[in-house]
Amino acid sequence: MKYSGLLFAVCVAVFASSxxxxxxxxxxxGQPIADSYIVVLKEGKTLNDFIPTFEDIAKRQNGRGRKPTISRKYQAFQAFSATVNQAALKEILASEDVDYVEQDQIVTINTQQQNSPPSWGLPRISQHQRNLAAPYFYQDQAGSGVTAYVIDxxxxxxxxxxxxxxTMGANFISGSANTDENGHGTHVAGTIGGTKYGVAKQARIVGVKVLNAQGSGSFSGIIAGMDWVAQRGRGTKAVVNMSLGGGKSTSVDQAxxxxxxxxIPVIVAAGNDPNANACNGSPSGAQGAFVVAASDSNDRVASFSSWGTCVDxxxxxxxxxxxxxxxxxxxxxxSGTSMASPHVAGVAALLLSVDASLTSPNAVYNKLIQIATNGVITGNLNGSPNRLLYNGV
Known part of the structure; x- marks a missing residue:
């Protein structure tokens, strides 16, 4: 959880031509996408200010490689993604309106597949003492009046x-069906708000499709999904879950x-690399994110889970x-930190539905920490807090 000016050591290279x-x-x-970039404008500049400049650059540099083309325009975030050749990129970087340019990257789901043993997560989060044979305890109105946006x-x-x-709210995978073609997003949504499998059983679920049938997408697509949610979720009771991740991205973290x-509280998976610090990825290293690592049914650190001080x-x-x-x-x-994160998003939705005092993401995050079960996680935490999710019942 990072809501102030914290600094992290990350593997990011910054280049400037002058x-x-x-x-x-x-x-x-990360895994860069060739000729694909995210262009972020300076504070006070708008897309309307810069689009004519981009169009002039595109005319001049067309024919010197890939034709410069805008892929997506972001509204809540004054930025756009584009495919450009190197000559056009040099001109964009030279513009006084541009704050920075970031190469787009591949982003993937944080899942490990196993066979079908019985699920145990719900009873574990509704009691401080581990008794997996116990029922799942929750308030009847859990999630009522709250929208959970599943960016997946x-x-x-x-x-x-x-x-x-x-419902399916938005689809940012060009040419794909307006539904889940992978299964990951549906699984995540079911854990957040399913009648049988969910934490917040009355929550409204809105799917925001940013990953394809193979569970892969781009950071520019993830930003488009967040931009769409920011425009619609402001001023409402809402929570975002992102069970996905990739290399470090300044633009994703800013989104x-x-x-x-x-x-809007933003719940994200820590990542599925036991050798990786969650602070070194995105969105798990972003300020404003509430980051979730995975535990198993014996309250041990999951063998695949990422870790670090960014984990909440x-x-x-x-x-x-x-x-x-x-x-x-x-x-x-x-299995995966992808499955851990929606448990937390579900509890966040539950808390928003029953506690009128939770009027900001900070309030939700602090409540999650306040009611958590402390000191029961075993294994190598590598700087992560010894704190297990509890739903407050």
């Missing part, structure tokens, strides 16, 4: 576990900050059963 040029940011740890692979909105409370400033809490993430794709009743059991 002392007056905007910096070009490239992540040494989409949602199988017709699944019976959603009881008509799920998380925009959601936070819009009053542990939650069940091993062998979690939830809704799936393929039919209206399909289920699947999978």
């Amino acid at each position: 002392s007056d040029a905007a910096p070009l940011i490239k992540s040494n740890a 692979t989409g949602v199988n909105a017709g699944h019976t576990d959603f009881g008509g409370r799920a 998380v900050g925009r959601l936070f400033s819009a009053g 809490i542990y939650a069940p993430g091993v062998s979690i059963t939830s809704a799936w794709i393929g039919s209206s009743t399909a289920t699947k059991s999978i």
Whole structure:
């Protein structure tokens, strides 16, 4: 959890062609997308200010490689993504309107697949003492009046576990069906708000599709999803879940900050690399994110979970059963910090529905920390807090 000016050591290279040029940011740890960039404008500048400049650059540099083309325009975040050749990129960096340019990257889901053992996460988060045979205790109105935005692979909105409370809100995967073609987003959504498998059983679920059928996408697409949510979620009771991640990205981290400033709690997965510090990835290293690592049914650190001081809490993430794709009743059991994060998003939605004093993301984050079960996680925490999710019942 990072809401102030904290500094982290990250593997990011910054290049500038001259002392007056905007910096070009490239992540040494990520998977770059060739000729694809995210252009962020300076404070006070707007897209309307810069688009004519870009169009002039495109005319001059067309024919010197890939044609310069704008892919996406962001509204809450004064930026855009574009495919450009190197000559056009040099001109963009030289513009006095540009704050920085970042090379786009591949982003993926944080999941490990297993066979289908029984799920245990719900009873674990509704009691401080571990008794997995106990029922799941929750308030009847859990999640009522709250919208959970699932920025992921989409949602199988017709699944019976959603009881008509799920919809597809936006699709940023060009040419894809307006549904979940992977299963990951549906599984995440089911853990947040499914009638049987969910934490906040009355929450409204909105799928924001930014990852394709293979569970892969781009940071520019993730920003588009966050931008869409920021415009619609401001001033409402809402929570965002992002069970995805990639290398460090300044623009993604700033977009998380925009959601936070819009009053929307942002719950993200820590990542599935046991050798990786969550601070060195995005969105897990973003200020304003509430970061979730995974634990198993014995309250041990999950073997795959990332770690570090950016982690805020542990939650069940091993062998979690939830809704799936393929039919209206399909289920699947999978593992990952992707499965831990929606447990927390569900509790955040539950708390927003029952506690009128939670009027900011900070208030929600502090409440999650205040009621957590402390000191029960075993294994190598590597600087992560010894704190397990609890739903407050």
